[in-house]
Structure formats: structure tokens, C-alpha cells
Amino acid sequence: MARCLLLFVGFALVLSTTARELRGSETVWSGLVIAENVAQPQPIPPELTGIERPLKRLFGYNQFQVIGQSRKELQTGQEDWLATSKFFGLHVDAHGESRAGYVLNLKLYKEKELLLETDAKLSKRSPLLIKGPQVGGGQLLLVLVVQ
Amino acid sequence: MKTFEEKWTAWLDGQLSDRELAEFEASLSDKAAAKTEKAEAKKLGLLLKRELGPQSLLNAEFFNYQIRERIARLRKAPAWQAREPGSTWWTIRRLLWTGTASLALFLVMAVFIRRDQNPAEQSQYLTQILNARVDPVVSPNATISMFETNEDRVTVLWTEGLQSLPADYAAK
Numbered sequence: 160m161a162r163c164l165l166l167f168v169g170f171a172l173v174l175s176t177t178a179r180e181l182r183g184s185e186t187v188w189s190g191l192v193i194a195e196n197v198a199q200p201q202p203i204p205p206e207l208t209g210i211e212r213p214l215k216r217l218f219g220y221n222q223f224q225v226i227g228q229s230r231k232e233l234q235t236g237q238e239d240w241l242a243t244s245k246f247f248g249l250h251v252d253a254h255g256e257s258r259a260g261y262v263l264n265l266k267l268y269k270e271k272e273l274l275l276e277t278d279a280k281l282s283k284r285s286p287l288l289i290k291g292p293q294v295g296g297g298q299l300l301l302v303l304v305v306q
Numbered sequence: 307m308k309t310f311e312e313k314w315t316a317w318l319d320g321q322l323s324d325r326e327l328a329e330f331e332a333s334l335s336d337k338a339a340a341k342t343e344k345a346e347a348k349k350l351g352l353l354l355k356r357e358l359g360p361q362s363l364l365n366a367e368f369f370n371y372q373i374r375e376r377i378a379r380l381r382k383a384p385a386w387q388a389r390e391p392g393s394t395w396w397t398i399r400r401l402l403w404t405g406t407a408s409l410a411l412f413l414v415m416a417v418f419i420r421r422d423q424n425p426a427e428q429s430q431y432l433t434q435i436l437n438a439r440v441d442p443v444v445s446p447n448a449t450i451s452m453f454e455t456n457e458d459r460v461t462v463l464w465t466e467g468l469q470s471l472p473a474d475y476a477a478k
Binding site: 193210212213216217224226227244245246247258259260262269272273274275276277278279280281282283284285286287288289290291292293294295296297299 | 431432433434435436437438439440441444445454455458459460461462463464465468469470471472473474475476477478
């Protein structure tokens with residue numbers, strides 16, 4: 160009986176420690192997405208399946224293609240990274256972690272020209288969508304998701 | 307000065323000194339009757355001593371008596387009252403069971419409370435846009451707005467009037 164109890168307590172401690180460690184390293188997916196309305200839409204990329212409904216509902220397009228992406232595992236919350244396509248670059252600079260999420264500075268470049276800059280607290284439960292410039296018949300979208 | 311009754315009692319018990327004995331016996335009117343009474347009193351004393359004296363119990367009888375007493379007490383009193391003084395309800399087994407039950411209860415409560423708190427926690431931690439700006443030279447007519455949709459749990463930075471670009475810019 161006492162042994163069972165000890166085992167149970169040990170198991171609970173291991174679980175809580177593991178959960179804490181897992182929580183310590185989270186991955187932020189950043190993507191440059193071209194949204195378009197086409198007659199034969201391609202299936203949505205797997206990175207966007209979790210937000211397919213709000214993407215379609217908010218922006219009104221039926222096809223979403225990832226033209227640049229980056230997946231960054233955050234250890235300290237102080238990292239920075241770049242998601243690029245042929246002409247666009249999204250620079251993300253993390254400024255620490257809080258209970259609400261990661262504090263990020265985002266800069267969207269068209270080649271070397273800064274188009275847009277924003278600071279945001281990216282929640283671990285809430286993606287960030289940014290409507291960028293019109294590109295041809297479609298729209299450039301920036302997507303950030305904590306995975 | 308002793309009274310007659312005191313001297314009588316002392317005479318029966320044989321506790322008079324020689325001089326007192328001689329004086330007391332000389333004062334008796336019927337010495338023979340007094341001696342008979344003394345002999346009977348002595349007999350009575352012996353009888354009482356034999357019959358009413360403290361009875362010594364054997365070990366077996368003593369333990370039987372204790373056990374019978376305890377059984378009677380247990381039958382009379384409820385279990386919680388019949389405990390030995392100094393003993394406690396918290397035996398090792400009960401402590402372990404209580405500990406396990408408390409842990410289980412804690413886990414169940416934690417799960418339920420966490421489930422209840424999730425909606426509030428989620429609304430509290432929607433992504434927040436702190437500020438946003440566009441280059442006024444590149445996009446002089448650009449406007450920025452931001453909103454959150456609680457239904458989809460997304461935060462949107464909505465720009466209008468950014469410089470439009472040709473379709474070539476959609477290249478990977």
C-alpha cells in the first residue's frame with residue numbers, strides 16, 4: 160500500500176515536471192500566405208488547417224498557398240528569425256515570454272523596403288493574422304501560430 | 307482518664323498494662339461473665355477476620371476479570387468511545403487511505419476547475435496587437451485597424467491602402 164502511494168506520487172511529480180519542460184519549448188510557425196479566389200482551389204496547407212475557417216470567413220478567399228515560412232522553436236523567448244519568399248521577408252524578433260504569450264516585433268519587407276511594422280503579444284492559444292498588400296488578384300497574408 | 311467503655315474495649319483487645327488490667331478486673335462485678343463475653347468477642351473477631359478479609363486473586367482469575375470487564379465495556383459503549391485512552395483513530399492504514407483519497411479528490415477538482423476556467427483563461431490570453439505602423443512614404447493612404455474574433459480566437463491586423471503589387475510577387 161505504502162509502495163503504491165509512493166509510486167503514485169512519483170508518477171505525478173514526473174508528469175508535472177515533464178509538462179513544465181514541454182511547455183518551456185514551444186514552436187512558433189510564421190508564414191507568408193497568398194490568398195486567392197480560384198475556380199479549382201488547392202487543398203489548404205497542413206499548417207493552416209487549424210485556422211481554415213477564420214481565414215475563409217474573414218478574408219473571403221477560397222485558396223491559401225504558403226509562399227514562405229519558418230518554424231522556430233523558442234527556448235528563451237529572445238530569439239529572432241526570418242520567413243522569406245522570393246520578394247517578401249517577415250522578420251520576427253521575440254522580446255521575451257509572459258503568461259499571455261510571446262512579445263514579438265514583426266517587420267514585413269518587400270525586398271529591402273519596410274512595408275509594415277507591428278508589436279504584438281502572441282498568445283499560445285490565439286493565432287495572429289495580418290492582412291498585407293494586394294498581390295495580383297490575391298492578397299498577401301502573414302500568419303503566426305504557436306504550435 | 308479513660309472511660310469504662312474505653313477500658314472495656316482495651317481489655318477485650320488485651321491492650322491494658324498490668325496495673326490497668328489488675329485495676330479493671332478488680333472493678334468488675336461479675337468477672338466470670340466478663341471473661342465469657344471476652345472469649346466470645348475474640349471468637350467473633352476471628353470469624354470476621356477470616357470471612358471478610360481481602361481475597362487474593364490468582365493471575366488467571368485476575369486476567370479473566372479484566373477481559374470480562376473490557377468485553378462488557380465494549381458491548382456497552384459505541385466503538386469510538388471504547389478506544390483505549392491515548393490510542394488514535396489515525397492508524398497507518400487509515401492515514402494512507404486518507405492520503406490517497408485526498409490526492410484523487412485533488413486531481414478530480416483540478417481537472418474540473420481547469421475545465422471551468424479555460425473559457426475565461428482563453429479570452430484573457432487572446433493575442434494582442436500593441437502597435438502597428440506603415441511607411442507613410444511607401445503607402446501614404448494606408449490605414450490600419452485591429453480586431454479580435456472570440457469565436458475563432460484569432461487576432462487580426464487589417465491594413466487598407468497598402469501599395470498593390472503585381473502577381474509576380476506571389477512567387478515562392
